[in-house]
Structure formats: C-alpha cells, structure tokens
Amino acid sequence: MGTPGRASPTPGETPAPAGPRSSAGAGLRDPLRGIIGGRSAGSLHKAFGFETVRDLVTHYPRRYASRGELSPLAALTEGEAVTVVAEVQGVRERPMRARRGTILDVRLSDGRGSLALTFFNQPWRANELRPGVRGMFAGKVSLYRGQLQLAHPDYELFDEAEGQPSETEARRWATTPIPVYAATAAIASWRIQRAVGVVLDALGELDDPVPEEIRRRHGMPGYREALEMVHRPTSDAQWRRAREALRRIEALVLQTALLERRSESEASSSVARSAAKGGLREKFDARLPYALTADQSAVGAEIEADLARPHPMSRLLQGDVGSGKTLVAVRAMLVAAESGGQCALVVPTEVLAGQHLRSIVRLLGPDLAALLEPTLVTGALSARERRTALVRIASGRARIVIGTHALFGDAVVFDDLALVVIDEQHRFGVEQRDVLRTKGRRAPHTLVMTATPIPRTIAMTVFGDLDVSTLRTMPPGRRPVQTIAVPLAEHPRWEERIWARSAEEVAAGRQVFLVCPAIDAEPAPGGRPDDDVPDDPDHGAPPPGRATLQAGIPLLPEGEEAPGVPRSSVEQVAATARSRAELAGARIGVLHGRLPAEEKNSVMEAFAAGTIDVLVSTTVIEVGVDVPNASLMVIFDADRFGLSQLHQLRGRVGRGGAAGLCLLVTRALAETPGRLRVDAVAANADGFELARIDLELRREGDVLGADQSGRRSSLRLLRVTRDGDLIAEARADAARLLAAPGGLAAHPALGAALQDRLDDIERDFLARN
Numbered sequence: 141m142g143t144p145g146r147a148s149p150t151p152g153e154t155p156a157p158a159g160p161r162s163s164a165g166a167g168l169r170d171p172l173r174g175i176i177g178g179r180s181a182g183s184l185h186k187a188f189g190f191e192t193v194r195d196l197v198t199h200y201p202r203r204y205a206s207r208g209e210l211s212p213l214a215a216l217t218e219g220e221a222v223t224v225v226a227e228v229q230g231v232r233e234r235p236m237r238a239r240r241g242t243i244l245d246v247r248l249s250d251g252r253g254s255l256a257l258t259f260f261n262q263p264w265r266a267n268e269l270r271p272g273v274r275g276m277f278a279g280k281v282s283l284y285r286g287q288l289q290l291a292h293p294d295y296e297l298f299d300e301a302e303g304q305p306s307e308t309e310a311r312r313w314a315t316t317p318i319p320v321y322a323a324t325a326a327i328a329s330w331r332i333q334r335a336v337g338v339v340l341d342a343l344g345e346l347d348d349p350v351p352e353e354i355r356r357r358h359g360m361p362g363y364r365e366a367l368e369m370v371h372r373p374t375s376d377a378q379w380r381r382a383r384e385a386l387r388r389i390e391a392l393v394l395q396t397a398l399l400e401r402r403s404e405s406e407a408s409s410s411v412a413r414s415a416a417k418g419g420l421r422e423k424f425d426a427r428l429p430y431a432l433t434a435d436q437s438a439v440g441a442e443i444e445a446d447l448a449r450p451h452p453m454s455r456l457l458q459g460d461v462g463s464g465k466t467l468v469a470v471r472a473m474l475v476a477a478e479s480g481g482q483c484a485l486v487v488p489t490e491v492l493a494g495q496h497l498r499s500i501v502r503l504l505g506p507d508l509a510a511l512l513e514p515t516l517v518t519g520a521l522s523a524r525e526r527r528t529a530l531v532r533i534a535s536g537r538a539r540i541v542i543g544t545h546a547l548f549g550d551a552v553v554f555d556d557l558a559l560v561v562i563d564e565q566h567r568f569g570v571e572q573r574d575v576l577r578t579k580g581r582r583a584p585h586t587l588v589m590t591a592t593p594i595p596r597t598i599a600m601t602v603f604g605d606l607d608v609s610t611l612r613t614m615p616p617g618r619r620p621v622q623t624i625a626v627p628l629a630e631h632p633r634w635e636e637r638i639w640a641r642s643a644e645e646v647a648a649g650r651q652v653f654l655v656c657p658a659i660d661a662e663p664a665p666g667g668r669p670d671d672d673v674p675d676d677p678d679h680g681a682p683p684p685g686r687a688t689l690q691a692g693i694p695l696l697p698e699g700e701e702a703p704g705v706p707r708s709s710v711e712q713v714a715a716t717a718r719s720r721a722e723l724a725g726a727r728i729g730v731l732h733g734r735l736p737a738e739e740k741n742s743v744m745e746a747f748a749a750g751t752i753d754v755l756v757s758t759t760v761i762e763v764g765v766d767v768p769n770a771s772l773m774v775i776f777d778a779d780r781f782g783l784s785q786l787h788q789l790r791g792r793v794g795r796g797g798a799a800g801l802c803l804l805v806t807r808a809l810a811e812t813p814g815r816l817r818v819d820a821v822a823a824n825a826d827g828f829e830l831a832r833i834d835l836e837l838r839r840e841g842d843v844l845g846a847d848q849s850g851r852r853s854s855l856r857l858l859r860v861t862r863d864g865d866l867i868a869e870a871r872a873d874a875a876r877l878l879a880a881p882g883g884l885a886a887h888p889a890l891g892a893a894l895q896d897r898l899d900d901i902e903r904d905f906l907a908r909n
C-alpha cells in the first residue's frame with residue numbers, strides 16, 4: 141500500500157504507448173488552453189476540472205433538442221417547439237416594470253400571421269434584428285398577456301446578399317439536433333458547444349482504440365467520426381449511432397482492463413498464507429459462542445484455499461445484510477496473520493470503522509486481541525493517536541488495521557501487508573476499488589464484501605476479475621424484519637402511530653432508530669438545472685433532478701412529491717420526538733455526518749450501551765452498525781432513499797432476540813418511483829430479489845458505481861443495467877484480442893485508452909482524498 145504510485149495496467153510489460161495521436165492538428169492529450177484560449181479553458185477547468193482535449197470531447201451532450209418543425213405563424217399553438225421563417229416588422233425597447241433592466245420586443249410576420257419575440261436585458265440585439273431583416277427563429281411558444289411569443293429564441297438571420305434559403309435549407313436548419321450539455325451557472329451549454337466545435341476543428345486524425353476488425357463486425361464508425369457525430373450530428377440517427385459506438389468503446393476498454401488485471405493477478409506472485417494446525421484461526425473457532433453457518437464455513441474454505449496459493453486472491457463475498465460477513469472476514473484475517481502478516485479492513489465511514497474495531501476486539505477475545513493489536517486509522521485521529529497508530533503499523537505489530545480511506549494515505553506504511561478486506565464494496569464503486577488495489581506494493585490478497593448482491597450475469601461481466609462467494613443462509617434465530625409502508629398522503633392519521641409505536645418499544649426496554657434523509661431543515665429544492673428533459677436521450681428516462689450526495693451515495697431523484705414539501709430532517713424529527721408526550725423521559729440522541737468524530741463515536745457507543753433510547757440520525761447508520769437491542773426503525777421520507785439503501789437500513793434492527801419492525805414513512809403518491817421502491821422493500825425480505833427489482837426500477841442507476849464516483853469517470857455512456865449484451869460482446873472481443881499473438885501490445889491505441897482510463901480514475905481519487 142503506501143505511496144500512491146502511478147497505476148499501470150501491466151507494469152513492466154507494455155511500455156506506455158504513445159496514445160492516440162494526431163497526424164496533424166491537436167491530439168487528445170493536448171491541453172485545452174492552447175486551442176480554445178485561456179478564458180474558456182479556465183471556465184471549463186473551474187466548472188468541470190477539464191484540462192485536456194480528451195476531457196472536453198468526452199463530455200458528451202446530455203440530450204439533443206430540435207428546433208422543431210417549420211411552422212406558419214398563423215398555426216402556432218402554445219407550448220410547441222417551433223421554427224418559423226419570418227421577417228422583422230418592428231423593434232421596441234422598454235424598461236422592465238418591477239426590476240431594473242430592459243425588455244426588447246420584436247414583432248415578426250410571415251405575411252399570414254404574426255408573433256412576438258422577447259429578450260430580457262439584451263438591448264444590443266436591436267442592432268441585428270432590424271425591421272425588414274428575415275431569418276429563422278426557433279423556440280418554445282408561450283402565451284403572455286393573450287399573445288403568443290418566443291422568449292429568447294435561437295435564431296439565424298438570412299444574408300440579404302445571398303437571398304432567402306431554399307425550403308430544404310430551412311428545413312435542414314430546423315431539424316438539425318442541437319446538443320445540450322450538462323452545464324453549470326458559470327458556463328452555459330452553448331459555450332461548451334462552441335468550445336467543443338473549436339476543438340473538433342483543431343483535432344487531427346486519431347488512432348482508433350477499437351481494432352478495425354471489431355469495428356467492422358459491429359458496424360461502428362471510426363473514433364474521430366463518432367466524436368464528430370455525437371457533438372455535431374446532422375440528424376438524430378447520427379448521434380444515436382455515435383453513442384452506441386462510444387458505448388462499445390467504453391465497454392471494450394473496461395473489459396480489456398478487467399481481463400488484463402485478472403491475468404496480471406494470476407501471473408503475479410504473493411505470499412501464500414495457510415492456517416496452521418492449532419493456530420490462530422482454530423483457537424478463534426474454538427471459543428466462538430455459536431456455530432458457523434454452513435455457508436460461512438464453505439466460504440471460509442474457499443478463501444483459505446485462495447490464501448494458500450502463491451498468487452493474490454481476488455474474491456468478492458456477497459451476502460445479505462446480517463448474513464455474518466464480518467465473521468468470515470475475521471477468520472480470513474486470522475489465517476493471514478498466522479505467519480506475521482498484516483490485514484487491512486477498509487470501511488466507508490468513521491462510524492463503521494469504530495464499530496468494527498469494537499466488535500472485532502470483542503470477537504477476538506483478550507488473548508488474540510493482545511496478540512494482533514487491532515488498530516484504528518481514520519481521518520479523525522488526533523496527531524498523537526495517529527503517530528502511535530502509524531508506528532504500530534509500520535513496525536508490523538498491528539496485525540489488524542481497521543480504517544477508512546485514510547488508510548490509503550502516503551503515511552500509512554505496512555511492514556508486511558498480507559490481506560486487504562474491503563467492506564460494503566457498494567459504497568466504493570468499482571473504479572475506486574481499482575485505485576485501492578493498485579496501491580499494493582506486494583500484491584496483497586483481496587477480499588471485497590458487499591451486501592448489495594449483484595445478479596450473476598452482471599457479476600460476471602462487471603466484476604469479471606473477481607471470484608464470487610455467496611452467503612445465502614442466515615445465522616439461526618434471525619427473524620425477518622417486518623416492514624410496513626406508512627403512506628401519509630393517503631393516511632395522515634397514521635403519523636400518530638409512529639410515535640405511539642416508538643414509545644411502546646422504549647417502554648419495553650428496547651431501542652429505536654429514527655432515520656431522516658437530511659440533517660437540517662432546508663427549503664424544498666427549487667428549479668432544476670435542466671427542466672423537464674430526459675437525461676439520457678437514448679432511453680427517455682426521467683430527469684435525474686438533483687441527486688443528493690450523502691456520504692457518497694446518490695439518492696434517487698428528488699421532486700416526486702408535491703413541490704414545497706420539505707424533507708424530514710434530523711433536526712426537525714429530533715425536535716418533534718422531544719416534544720411528544722409519549723416519549724417524555726426517553727433519552728434521545730442525534731447522529732449525523734457533520735458532528736465531530738468524537739461526538740459521533742460517543743453517541744454511537746451510548747446507543748450501543750443502551751444509554752440512548754431513541755437515535756435520530758441520517759444514513760450514517762446505514763452500513764454495518766450492529767445494536768442487537770434495537771427493534772424499531774422508522775425511516776422518514778423513505779421514498780427519498782434507494783432501494784438497496786432501505787434494505788440495508790432495516791437490516792439494523794431485529795438483530796437481537798426481539799423481532800424487528802421497520803416503518804417506511806412516505807408522503808409520495810402511489811405509483812411514483814419513490815413509492816414503488818418503498819412498496820417493493822415492504823413486500824420483499826430477500827436482498828437478492830430486491831437487487832433484481834432495483835435493476836428494473838433504476839433506469840438511471842449504474843451498478844458500476846460510476847455515478848457515485850462523481851465528477852470524473854471513465855464510464856460516460858455505459859450503463860450496466862441496460863447494456864448487458866453489449867458488455868458481454870465486448871468481453872468476448874477483449875478476450876479474443878488478448879489471446880491473439882502480441883496481445884494488448886499489438887493494439888497501442890487501446891493500450892493508451894486503458895492508460896487514460898487509469899489516469900482518470902487516479903486523478904479523480906486524488907482529487908477527492
């Protein structure tokens with residue numbers, strides 16, 4: 141682990157290829173600055189972090205608008221997107237009534253009808269929109285004071301000298317798709333479009349990452365042509381074809397990378413670790429208060445067989461919430477630690493790191509704990525604690541190290557890292573895992589664990605570099621959590637029952653989670669960046685709205701209930717809980733990501749110790765938190781959460797003797813996507829089944845985790861949920877290509893694309909940590 145070295149797909153084998161280079165003109169790796177000028181490059185860098193030509197040309201349009209059909213002015217209707225050919229009759233500038241600024245009114249006529257154009261604060265347009273000038277005007281027809289108008293239309297004026305365009309030319313202009321880019325307040329879509337245009341003009345020939353044979357077989361255009369068609373299509377068919385080609389390229393690069401890594405891992409060596417007779421793992425098993433489930437022992441045997449080989453293990457362990465993955469991990473760590481090796485357990489949150497430390501110390505018992513010195517590394521340690529921890533790790537004394545991302549900092553140096561366990565893999569995303577794994581100096585064995593089971597077909601295509609183990613059986617004595625939807629839209633009175641039920645649990649000596657989607661009260665989200673447009677032109681999915689990032693998990697789109705309804709917040713729910721007569725005397729605690737680390741820990745410890753009865757929190761408690769006495773979970777605005785997130789959350793209750801109950805409170809209306817998720821979770825106890833439903837409901841989501849990784853990702857267009865076939869084809873292509881003489885070395889442009897992908901991932905990782 142240690143230093144974040146430069147990631148390379150095949151260290152020492154393929155020399156870093158020169159990459160797609162232009163024969164003349166700009167290349168993909170050239171800086172933008174020299175091509176589009178410092179100012180535009182600066183804005184693009186600020187808005188998106190773009191630096192190179194490649195960054196910009198792979199910022200694909202989110203959708204395409206069309207100017208609309210050519211319409212006679214007499215036949216316009218409100219709400220229609222139209223293009224009209226007409227002549228300017230008159231122009232008038234007037235001050236705005238309520239605010240400072242001016243309005244420019246333009247009157248158009250086509251001889252049969254008339255139409256008004258309106259521009260706010262753009263008086264200079266009067267210079268070109270002079271009476272008598274003819275042109276084409278496009279926009280959405282609106283009705284203002286009984287009159288049809290176009291506000292801020294897109295237009296193109298006819299050159300008087302050239303005369304009026306033919307009907308065909310006008311039609312072509314009207315039907316050319318207009319790319320619409322993900323834009324920010326600082327940089328508008330049309331400015332991006334212009335910059336892309338300049339860059340495309342400057343771009344030279346590009347070496348194609350896809351070998352010609354594969355391209356021909358799938359009828360793909362060349363890379364250069366695909367970029368041209370995705371950004372400057374002259375028809376809808378063009379951008380559709382381009383997007384498919386670009387998706388295939390992404391799929392091929394991804395699959396080649398996965399297969400390369402797999403064979404690299406097969407070829408690379410690592411220290412074999414075996415369980416000794418009468419060794420640590422046997423001692424541990426002997427003092428376990430319960431028997432392993434059948435699956436726990438079977439998976440344990442698979443892992444031990446992997447560890448005993450002199451090649452690094454790459455195994456994915458999937459098991460539903462509560463299936464006992466931690467125990468499997470601890471047993472693997474004991475085998476790895478047997479011969480003095482060290483183990484790193486990486487978890488997504490500080491809360492979970494602290495909790496894992498406590499429960500692992502408890503599981504190990506005093507003797508083993510003293511021997512293995514479990515050590516915590518999070519960003520929340522004081523300088524002194526951190527130094528102590530680092531020394532213990534570097535000296536090799538700490539044989540079990542538990543931490544968050546902080547574990548991958550430069551300063552953390554292991555003496556002999558044998559095994560890396562990544563818990564709650566779904567929180568990291570596949571690309572982050574890439575980075576984590578490239579940090580290893582000595583090819584440690586790797587076990588990644590996830591509670592979000594992935595359907596087999598996807599596991600094979602996406603996580604194709606991992607072997608998969610599954611825990612299907614649950615530890616005995618666990619009863620499924622009874623889950624009830626509480627739709628307040630239909631039954632507002634049921635709100636009372638929430639509080640009554642909470643009070644009953646507390647009175648019975650048990651504990652309650654109240655989970656909210658937000659920390660403090662906030663106004664309902666306002667307008668969306670891009671109103672009422674599908675994000676994905678291929679599939680007409682609903683707009684993503686503003687996906688809220690909380691602890692790295694994108695919540696599903698907001699805005700599925702009446703506008704103006706604020707989200708339930710920890711602040712507000714805690715206040716309500718404290719004011720409820722039923723809960724008088726109950727000890728109420730609050731937990732969320734913005735609290736200082738010590739406070740988070742002390743609240744969590746108090747709840748675990750039972751000195752807090754009711755914990756009001758955000759999803760920081762989502763993963764792994766284990767408090768057996770907690771029997772009731774109320775999730776407010778449950779429709780705001782993702783399906784597997786709800787399933788994870790409810791897995792926090794019913795872990796002890798008492799049956800668990802989960803109330804999914806929602807104000808969303810029936811049949812909205814949020815309600816469908818809530819109803820699905822209420823109707824299904826099985827995480828595997830829910831994962832399947834999740835895939836069906838999620839049109840936007842991306843199992844690859846590319847969406848979670850934020851601003852930069854090498855996967856722009858590929859969606860595992862719907863591109864399964866295409867991914868499978870790419871996998872076959874990649875396998876054939878790698879097996880052919882010369883392997884990847886015979887395809888330098890593909891090698892370069894692989895390198896670019898790793899650079900992207902690394903850059904993103906470094907930017908965020």
Ligand code: ADP
Pocket residue numbers: 430431432433436459460461462463464465466467591615616764766795
């Ligand atoms: P997850 O797979 O969600 O991480 P955990 O590892 O947190 O699940 O285990 C859930 C609970 O089940 C814990 O309280 C753990 O102690 C308990 N447990 C694990 N294995 C067994 C077993 N074989 N028998 C009984 N209880 C078990």
Ligand code: MG
Pocket residue numbers: 465466563763764
């Ligand atoms: Mg767990």
